[in-house]
Amino acid sequence: MKQNEYLNIHPEVAEALAARKPLVALESTIIAHGMPYPQNVETALEVEEIVRKNGAIPATIAVLDGKLCVGLNREQLEMLGNSGGVWKVSLRDLPYVVSKHIAGATTVAATMRIAAMAGIRIFVTGGIGGVHRGAETSMDVSADLTEMAQTSVAVVSAGVKSILDIGLTLEYLETGGVPVVTFGQDEFPAFYSRNSGFASPLRLDSAAAIASMLKAKWEMGLSGSVLIANPIPASMEIPYAQMEVTIKEALEQAEKLNIRGKNLTPFLLKTIAGNTEGESLASNIALVKSNAALGATIAVSYHG
Numbered sequence: 001m002k003q004n005e006y007l008n009i010h011p012e013v014a015e016a017l018a019a020r021k022p023l024v025a026l027e028s029t030i031i032a033h034g035m036p037y038p039q040n041v042e043t044a045l046e047v048e049e050i051v052r053k054n055g056a057i058p059a060t061i062a063v064l065d066g067k068l069c070v071g072l073n074r075e076q077l078e079m080l081g082n083s084g085g086v087w088k089v090s091l092r093d094l095p096y097v098v099s100k101h102i103a104g105a106t107t108v109a110a111t112m113r114i115a116a117m118a119g120i121r122i123f124v125t126g127g128i129g130g131v132h133r134g135a136e137t138s139m140d141v142s143a144d145l146t147e148m149a150q151t152s153v154a155v156v157s158a159g160v161k162s163i164l165d166i167g168l169t170l171e172y173l174e175t176g177g178v179p180v181v182t183f184g185q186d187e188f189p190a191f192y193s194r195n196s197g198f199a200s201p202l203r204l205d206s207a208a209a210i211a212s213m214l215k216a217k218w219e220m221g222l223s224g225s226v227l228i229a230n231p232i233p234a235s236m237e238i239p240y241a242q243m244e245v246t247i248k249e250a251l252e253q254a255e256k257l258n259i260r261g262k263n264l265t266p267f268l269l270k271t272i273a274g275n276t277e278g279e280s281l282a283s284n285i286a287l288v289k290s291n292a293a294l295g296a297t298i299a300v301s302y303h304g
Contacts, residue, residue, distance in 0.1 A: 006067060023299060026044075030288065032080045063106065063110075087102050088107065091147060094110055108125055112151045121299070124155075124157075126158060128142070128157050129160070138260075142164075148224060148225035149177060151225060157229065157291060158189055158290070160190075162193065162247060163268045170201070179213070180202060188229055194231040194234060212301075214226055232287040233290050238283055249275060250272050250275065
């Protein structure tokens, strides 16, 4: 691995990289912008512990003091979760945030790129960004999708965020040559819900089979990601039809308040959590933990 002068790799992560141990990258936007305090920090710590219990080393990624930090300590996690002014950093923001020494929480796209710089192949998140509803007029398409087309880091998520246009997102991923495989079922999941109404392009039923697919892709020289969709545990899902009503209400509120761009997703998640009396937050936490367990198991198998 060629060291990048802007990378600040935690000693535990550096040791794991040198020893070729399984590693799992984790994003930090979910800490700073995806959940309220203190659940955000508690969840981040619990997710890291789940990764460890399943045999891998966690590497939560953020931008701090002008460095791309790969692996965070408790104090850094606490700061991200309980401080104002933490930037939501996508790929386009990295040069600015680094050069200005601004504290930044990384999105899927930025986390993928930093993980790739460090040499980490498996990344766990809640749900990826995608094509927003109404994108035919707004052109609002997440950089997560373009990043997945070019960066060779697998993404484990509960599908795409259900606030998005799932059908168009799947079409966009196909255009980008990104394989989409759902773990253990034929239907593509919709974040809070196990079902979306869309068939999954691919299905695999074990972490070993997914790891084998990743090896085949990258050893053939096919760059880019694989989206591994892991349905939320059945006991914690919110039925798709029920969530659709809540999501449309939140989208209407955002439109009235003219909330767009990077502020839209945090606003929608917060509004949905309020409108569901915390049920969506509990589901969000459950799916992230489930994804962490699957991602760590895949990493172990990939490095085995």
